[in-house]
Amino acid sequence: MTLTKEMLEYVALMVERSLGIQYTKENHYQLEKRMNEVAAATGIGGAEALFQTLRDKRDPTVMEALLNASTNNETSFFRDRGVFEALHSELLENPEFSGNKNNFIRIWSAASSTGQEAYSLAILLRQWQLQKPGRNYEILVTDYSSRVLEQAKAGKFSDLEVQRGLTAEQLKSYFDQSAADPRYWLVRPELKSQMTFRKINLLEDWNDIGSFNIVFCRNVLIYQSVENKKKIISRLYNTIQPAGYVVLGAAETLIGLAENFEIRHLGRAVYYQKIAKY
Ligand SMILES: C[S@@+](CC[C@H](N)C(=O)[O-])C[C@H]1O[C@@H](n2cnc3c(N)ncnc32)[C@H](O)[C@@H]1O
Structure with missing residues (x-):
């Protein structure tokens, strides 16, 4: 099952409150992709199970994995x-x-x-x-x-x-x-x-x-x-x-x-x- 609009809005708000990074509605597909990646990396069944873990258990390790996955880390030596x-x-x-x-x-x-x-x-x-x-x-x-x-x-x-x-x-x-x-x-x-x-x-x-x-x-x-x-x-x-x-x-x-x-x-x-x- 894919995540509902409400689930994605809930997780987007969690990310914004912690890091300030904003996922607009147009970018919710990206958030879902990242949730799937975190679910795979942390051994949690899938994006929906990850959503439940974040909402019900507020496990800080899982939350940190999601926040890490939400950041864009592009950089290079002497950039600009x-x-x-x-x-x-x-x-x-x-x-x-x-x-x-x-x-x-x-x-x-x-x-x-x-x-x-x-x-x-x-x-x-x-x-x-x-x-x-x-x-x-x-x-x-x-x-x-x-x-x-x-x-x-x-x-x-x-x-x-x-x-x-x-x-x-x-x-x-x-x-x-x-x-x-x-x-x-x-x-x-x-x-x-x-x-x-x-x-x-x-x-x-x-x-x-x-x-x-x-x-x-x-x-x-x-x-x-x-x-x-x-x-x-x-x-x-x-x-x-x-x-x-x-x-x-x-x-x-x-x-x-x-x-x-x-x-x-x-x-x-x-x-x-x-x-x-x-
Ligand atoms: C695109 S990189 C920029 C790297 C480097 N400053 C450059 O310009 O090449 C953005 C970095 O900001 C970090 N970041 C995002 N939100 C942050 C926050 N609230 N506090 C500290 N770092 C944050 C991310 O983890 C990411 O590594």
């Missing part, structure tokens, strides 16, 4: 290259930005998926650090999904993944081919040494993570309602240091969502700068 070029040439190389920060820069890769965004940042910051003694940085890497966060933490990427965005030089300098399985590449420990990995749901509290010069929050707001986008942005504002930045995905904007950031066109990229005294 202009953003990373701007970080390198307009900010890190600009003493007004990096010098003023006592040569210490903190960046948060929020919703980082499997980690390619965070390691792209680490490659740039590592190069910046090696240019001059005394420079230091920290990168906080977070995602809701523990499945993708585990891969990010492991720093293990397939041939296909490393081919998406890394140059041969970067691969050679920062990765080792896995001895156990040469189809995979492992991030060298020195690249990971200034990175911390943590599970954070952007809709829940994250009060204890300190403040950042730049927050990369890319390709995650797109799935949220306007109300949730505003909520996340206003809380990001409080974690960004005065005159710090937030960077969004290429199809995302702060226009109409927040007035306490100013648009800055840095090279080919758009960064949003915090207006400190708003």
